[in-house]
Amino acid sequence: MQFAAHGLQGANLTDILREAEVSPGAFYHHFRDKLDLFLAVVDQMSERFRDMLRQSRELLVAPDGDLVEWVAGVYRLMLQITRENRELFVIYVREIHSGNDRINEFFERDQQSMGAEIQQILAELIARGTLPEIDPVWASYLVGILAQGGMLHQLSEEGDDEAWARAMAEFTLGGVQALTPAVAPPPRHILRGDPRRSGV
Numbered sequence: 001m002q003f004a005a006h007g008l009q010g011a012n013l014t015d016i017l018r019e020a021e022v023s024p025g026a027f028y029h030h031f032r033d034k035l036d037l038f039l040a041v042v043d044q045m046s047e048r049f050r051d052m053l054r055q056s057r058e059l060l061v062a063p064d065g066d067l068v069e070w071v072a073g074v075y076r077l078m079l080q081i082t083r084e085n086r087e088l089f090v091i092y093v094r095e096i097h098s099g100n101d102r103i104n105e106f107f108e109r110d111q112q113s114m115g116a117e118i119q120q121i122l123a124e125l126i127a128r129g130t131l132p133e134i135d136p137v138w139a140s141y142l143v144g145i146l147a148q149g150g151m152l153h154q155l156s157e158e159g160d161d162e163a164w165a166r167a168m169a170e171f172t173l174g175g176v177q178a179l180t181p182a183v184a185p186p187p188r189h190i191l192r193g194d195p196r197r198s199g200v
Contacts, residue, residue, distance in 0.1 A: 004087030
């Protein structure tokens with residue numbers, strides 16, 4: 001895959017079309033340019049994450065079940081999807097900070113959509129009394145950042161996935177509860193996922 005081998009900037013559209021055996025006319029019927037194609041491919045990966053979160057919510061453990069193991073299972077599935085799309089995931093994370101307006105707009109929509117899935121899980125846990133009363137929007141932002149960083153680290157370290165997932169679950173359940181009331185939420189544009197305006 002050209003994007004995996006050369007990144008977004010280095011990927012050559014002519015080579016992409018030749019490898020896919022697609023004519024320029026057919027390509028431009030569906031996509032504006034190379035970036036449009038890249039975002040469509042990334043959206044497919046993101047949709048797999050959203051589907052996984054929706055399915056996980058349906059299988060949410062009972063209040064007396066092992067919540068840590070359930071959260072660890074979610075992290076294991078996320079890592080599996082990330083490993084299957086390793087190069088694409090790394091490129092996507094890198095391009096988030098490129099300053100490109102179209103990438104920023106896509107990222108904002110993507111993070112809002114992913115955040116909504118996480119918020120529903122958190123709201124269910126709060127309603128059950130499994131988690132204390134916390135701001136699910138702010139908490140979902142923390143969980144999203146933690147998951148992204150944790151998966152990047154695990155991809156680079158190639159450590160024990162089971163131990164990693166368990167540690168991530170324990171930190172998520174303990175850390176988010178501890179951080180949410182203690183740390184003031186960032187400005188709303190940061191929660192919406194626009195790194196350009198966050199000072200990052």
